Amino acid sequence: MARKHAREDWRKAVKSLQEGPDESLESMKNLKYPIDDLEVQDVTSFTHLLLLTTPTLQKPERVEMWSKVIYSICTVQTKAYQRPYISKDVANSLTDKMLYILRNCTDPIVLSARQDNKTTYPIELLYALSSLVKYSNRTSPFWEELVNIESGILIKIAAPDKEIRIRRASLDYIDSICQHVSLSVESMVKLIDNLLKLFDGSLLKLLGKKAAAAQDEELHALLYKLQVSILRVLHTILPQFDSFSVHILPSLLATLKVAMTTGLPGHQIPLRMRPLEPHPDVGYVDVGYQAASVAGPKQSKIRRKIHSDHPFPGHAFISSDSGSGEGRGEERGQCLSGASDSEMSDGEITSSSSQIRQATVKIRLRALNCLSTIFQSLERQPTFSYGFSFLPHDTPTSNSPPSILTCLNQDNSHKCQSAAISVLMSILDNSKPFLAMASDPSSGPTHPFISYSNKLGGVIRELHRSLLEFISKEKRATLLTQAVKCLAILVSNTSYHKLTTSYIKDILLCLGSIISINQTDVSIACLTCYGALISLSLPLEDLGKSSSPRCEMEAWLEEGPKGKLWILDHCVQLITQKDTKQSLLMEAIQVLTALVKFYFPQIRPKWKELANVYFDCLVNKPEPIQLHALKFLDEIGRTLATRQDMSDEIGSIMEYWERLLSIQSPSLLQWLQDTTCPLSCSHSCSVLATIGNTPMSHLSEETKNRVLPLLLNLSKYSNPSIKSSAIRTLGIFSQYSSQCFDATFILDVCDSITNGLNLKEVVAVRIQASWSIGNMTDSLIHEEGHRAKILLFYETLSKSVVVAMGDIEKVKVNAFRAAGNLLHVLTDEIYLMCEHSVINMCSRLAASVNVGIMKGRWNACYACYNAFTNPSFLKNCSQPMLGMIESLCSAVVTCKNFKVRTNAALALGGPSSYPSFEVLENIWDTVLKAIENSEDQPNFAEYQQTSSLRMQLCQVFCKLINTMENPSGTISKSPPSEKALELLQKPIKEIIESSDVHSEKKELIDLTVKRLKESNDCLQQEEKESLNQEDILTTLISSFNISTHDHSALFGANQCESNMSSC
DSSP: OHHHHHHHHHHHHHHHHHHOHHHHGGGGTTSOSSOOSOOHHHHHHHHHHHTTOOOOTTOHHHHHHHHHHHHHHHTOOOTTTSSOOOOHHHHHHHHHHHHHHHHHHTOHHHHHHOSSOOOSTHHHHHHHHHHHGGGOOOOHHHHHHHTOTTTOHHHHHTSTTSOHHHHHHHHHHHHHHHHHSOOOHHHHHHHHHHHHHHHHHHHHHHHHTTTOOGGGHHHHHHHHHHHHHHHHHHHHHGGGOSOOOTTTHHHHHHHHHHHTTTTOTTOOOOSSOOOOOOOGGGGGOOSSOOSSOOOOOOOOGGGSOTTSSOOOSOOOSOOOOOOSSSOTTSOOGGGGGTOOSSSSOGGGOOSHHHHHHHHHHHHHHHHHHHHHHHHHHSOHHHHHHHHGGGSOOSSOOTTSOOOHHHHHHHOOOHHHHHHHHHHHHHHHTTOHHHHTTOOOOOOSSOOSOOOHHHHHHHHHHHHHHHHHHHHHHOOOHHHHHHHHHHHHHHHHHOOGGGOSSOOHHHHHHHHHHHTTSSOHHHHHHHHHHHHHHHTOOOOGGGTTOTTSHHHHHHHHHHHOTTOTTHHHHHHHHHHHOTTOOHHHHHHHHHHHHHHHHHOHHHHGGGHHHHHHHHHHHSSSOOHHHHHHHHHHHHHHHHHHHHOGGGGGGHHHHHHHHHHHTSSSSSSHHHHHHOTTSHHHHHHHHHHHTTSOHHHHHHSOHHHHHHHHHHHHHHTTOSOHHHHHHHHHHHHHHTTSOGGGSOHHHHHHHHHHHHHHHTOTTOHHHHHHHHHHHHHHHHHHHHOHHHHTTHHHHHHHHHHHHHHHTTSOHHHHHHHHHHHHHHHHTOOHHHHHHSHHHHHHHHHHHHHHTTSSOHHHHHHHHHHHHHHHTOHHHHHHOHHHHHHHHHHHHHHHHHOSOHHHHHHHHHHHTOOSSOSOHHHHHHHHHHHHHHHHHTTOOSSGGGGGGHHHHHHHHHHHHHHHHHHOSOHHHHHHHSOOOHHHHHHHHHHHHHHHHOSSSOHHHHHHHHHHHHHHHHHHHHHHHHTSSOHHHHHHHHHHHHHTOOOTTOOSOSSOHHHHHHHHHHO
16 A cells, blocks of 8 residues: 555656656655656656756755655666666766766855855765666766866765765765776776775874764764775776786785774774885795786686586685675675665664774775785785785784784674685685795794794794684684685695694694584585695605605594594495585595595505495486596596506406496496587596506407497597597507507597597697697507508608697697607608608708797607607608708707707707718707807706706717717817816716616717727827817816716816817
C-alpha cells in the first residue's frame, strides 16, 4: 500500500512538472528516496522533463532538490533489470546541465552577487554527477579536463580551503570517474601527486588539532573520513597502472605506511614524512630483473590457482588467496549509494569518537589494499627492495618502526588483519633470490654495523615467530587459512640449508596441531604448507649434513609424532573417502605427487599401494581431479624410469604398466581414446612418455600394437594440445633402443614429426615438433640401430629442418640441434642425394651463430662442432665450411655470452683438418685474441663462465699447434702475447695437476709439448736466423711444463719484452 502511494506521489510530481517546472520542485521535498519500484515509463518521462528544467541559482535549496531527484533516478533498481533506464544521450545532457550549474556555483562572481552565500549545496550535485558517469559515453579527455591539476573543477573543489564535506563529495566523483573511465597515465600520475598532498595536508591538520577540545572531535572525524575518500580514489587508480614510475613510488609508499597504522595504539602521526627509498643492497642480487619499475609480475607456482584444469607441466600447492574483503575485481561503485567498509552500519555510528574509530579502520584497510595492489603489480626486485621497509628486522620493541606484522598483531579488525597478510604474501612471493642471502643474526653483543645478510636473517626469524604465534592463537577459520598459506609462501622462498636455526620442527608441530580442525579451508591450507615443506629444493652437498632440513623432514616421515609416513596415510584416507570435497581431494593428490618426487626412498615400500589409489579411487571423477591424478601418475612413471635402484623390481614395474595400458577399465587408454577431453588426452600422452626404455622393450607386442598406432593417430589429430603432446611423446620414444620398434614405426614417427613442423597455424605444435626432431636426430648419433636406417628418412628430415631453421626463435633452437646431428652422420652417398638441403643447413647455421637468442646461438655453435667432427662433411662441404668458420671466429671474440664463446671455441677446434693454411692461420689469430678478451666480462653474471671458456681456448690452442705442419713459422708470425700466456697458465696447470680431468686432455698437452720440441729441434739443426722463433718456442715449452710447486711467472718481463720487440 505504501509503495502504491509512493508511485502516485511521483506521478503527481511529473504532472506538476509539466504545468510549472520550477514550482514543481517544491512538491518533491516530501517524496521518498530512493525510488525502487517505479515503472519504466515513469522514469523515462520524468527524466526527459528534467532536461527541460534548470533551477535558478538564487535558490540553493531548489538546486539541492533537483540534484537529489537525478541522483535517485540514477540509483533506481528494478527487480527485472537491476539497472536504471537512462540512455547515453540523456546521461550526457544531464551531465552538461549539472556541470554548468556546478561551475556557476563555484564561480566567485556568482557567489558574491548572491545574498545567501551558501556553499554546501554542490554536494548533491556532485553525488548526482557521480551516479551519471557510468551511463555516459564521453571520451577520456572530457573527464581528464575535470580532474586536471591546473584547471580541473573537481580538484579545485577538493582544495584544502573548501569545506570537508564538499571535498569528500568531489573525491567521490573523482573515484567514480576513475572506476569507469580509462585516464591517461600522465593524468593519473598527476592526480596521485595531488591526492598525496591532500592526504599530507589532512595529517598536518590532525597534528594541529592534537590538543584541541572535545568539541573538535567532529572535525577529527571529518578529516579521517576525508582520508578514507583519498585512499578510496588511490585504490581505484592503482590497478589501472601498467607500471609505476620511480618518481611516484617513494612518496606513495611512505604515505601508505603511515596510513596503515592510523589509529593503532602507540603509533603517532610523524611530524615529517620522508619518501620511502628502496633498500640499496637488494640491487646486488642478480635475478635477471630490471631494477626500474616495470609491469607484468611473475607469480610463483605456489601463488597460482591450483584448482585450474591444467596442472601440467608443474604443480603448485597454494590456491590464490582471497585477500581482503575488497579485491581488485570487487565492484566499488556502491560507495556513492551508501555502502560501508566498516563492520557496523552507518546508522549505528552515532558519536564522533565512534565515527573516528570506524574511519581509522577504513583508512588502515584502504591503505593495506593499496599496498597489496602495488606489490602485486611490481616485478620482484623493486617489490622486495621497497617491501624490505615493511618487514620486521628484529623482535619488536617500543621504539621499533611499524611493520606489516604490527597491523597483523595489533589491529582488532579482522579485515585489516586479512589485508595485512595479503600484503605480506605479495612481498614474499618469488623472493627466494633475495632471502637466499640471509644468514643467522649474531647472538653475541650488538655492533654498530649489521650486515644485510644478518638483517635478512632477523627478518626470517621474526616472520617465522610471528606467523607461528598468530596461527597457534587464531580461532577464526578465514584468517587461520590465510596465515597458513602465507607461511607456506615463506617456507617455499626460504633457503633453510643456509641457516643454522631450525624452523622445520616448529612448523611441523604447528601444522600438526591445527590440521585436525574440522574446516575444509584450514585443511587445504595445511596440506599446502606440507607440500611446500616436502618440495623444498636443497643442494646435493647439503644432503649429508645431519642438521639439514631434508634430514629433519626424513626423520619426521620416519618417526613423526603421529606415526611413520603419517602424511601419506592421511592423504590416502582423504582420497578414499567418498565425501571429501574436490578442492581438498586435489590438494591431497598434489602432496602425494610431491612425496613421490622428493622422498621416493622413504615411500618406496608403498609405491604399489599409491599406484592402486588411482585405479581404485580416482577414476570416473570430475576432469580437474583426473588432471591432478594424471600428474600423479606422470611423477610415478618418471621416478620409476630414472631411479637406478629400481632395476630389481622390473617385474612389479611391468605389472604396473601392463595394467595401466590394458583394455580393461580403468586404464590410461580410456583417456587416450577420449578426444572429447583434450586436456586429459594430452596429459595422458605425457604420462605415457615416462615409461622409459627398459619397460618399453619389455612390453608385450599386443600392448604395443594397441598403444603405438593410437599415439600415431593422435599426432595427426586436429586439436593442437593433443597433437603437440603426442608428437612430444613420439620424440621421446624415438630415443629408445632400436629393438623397441621396427623400421615402419620409425618412418611413421618421422612423418608425424615433419607434418607437425609444417603446421604454420599453431606455434605450440611446431615447437614440440622441433624438440622431437632434435631428439630423433640425437638417436642417430648414439644408437647404431637407428643409424642403419638413416637412408630411409634423411631427405625428409633435412628438408623439414631447413624450413624449421627459418621459423621463430623457439623453433630454431631445436632445429639447429637437429641440423648438427644430421650433418654429423652425413655420408658421401647422402651428400649426393641431399646436396641442396645440406648446403642450406650450413648457410643457415653460419647466419645464426651471431644472431638471435643466446640459446639458439649456443646450439648453432654446437651444431657446427658436430658437423666439423664428421670426416665426410670435411671432405664434401669445404666451401660452406668457410662461412661457418668465419661466423665462429666472430662469435668467439665478440659475443657477450661466454657460453656461446665456449661452444664457438669448441667448434673451431673440432676439425681434424682445415680447408687451407690461411684458414688455420686466421683461426690461430682469432684464438689468441679470444684468450686476451676473456678478461673483459660484459657483466658480472659471465664471470663464472670464464674458467670454462679459457679451458676450451687452451685446448683449441693446443689442437692448432698439433695440426700445423710448421708450428714455428706460424707462431713466429703471430706469437702469443704475454697476457695470453699468463691467462693460459691456469687451465694448463689444472690439466697437468688434476687427477679428475679426462686423460685425453693430458695426452693433448703431452703431444703439444712434443710437437713444440720437435719444431725447436728442427730450427737448431737448420742453423738459420731463427733466434726469435727459438725463444718463442722455448717460452711455450716452459709454459707447458709448469711444476705443481712453481707459482712464479712463466717467464721474465725483460725476456718477454725482447721477444716481442724482435717480432
